[in-house]
Amino acid sequence: MYFGPAHRYAPLFKAVIAGREVLVTSIDVPPCSYVLSLGEPLDHLLIGDITELADVHYDDERDLRFALLCGLGHVPYPLDYRSTARINMDDEAGKKNITVGVKAVKSDGTVVN
Numbered sequence: 001m002y003f004g005p006a007h008r009y010a011p012l013f014k015a016v017i018a019g020r021e022v023l024v025t026s027i028d029v030p031p032c033s034y035v036l037s038l039g040e041p042l043d044h045l046l047i048g049d050i051t052e053l054a055d056v057h058y059d060d061e062r063d064l065r066f067a068l069l070c071g072l073g074h075v076p077y078p079l080d081y082r083s084t085a086r087i088n089m090d091d092e093a094g095k096k097n098i099t100v101g102v103k104a105v106k107s108d109g110t111v112v113n
Contacts, residue, residue: 002033010078
């Protein structure tokens, strides 16, 4: 779940998550945030996983249970869902949670010059 306030879109980019370089794309528009990882799944990110919906047909009716996190978008950076309070606490502690270096990449993961 995504509570905003910003609407964000990040086309295909490389991110370093838990020491692994992965290809991801994301779109954050309240009430939902979607992150698509290409290659290995990002289950350790704890964002939530809706892969189960891939096998559900449009006309199917089912009861499904999901464990989804709720995030906010107070900064323009993709994959940063911290609250204002957490951002302020991190700033005061000198902690930098996100380092952003964005480069355009092709679907095969090669960097566009």
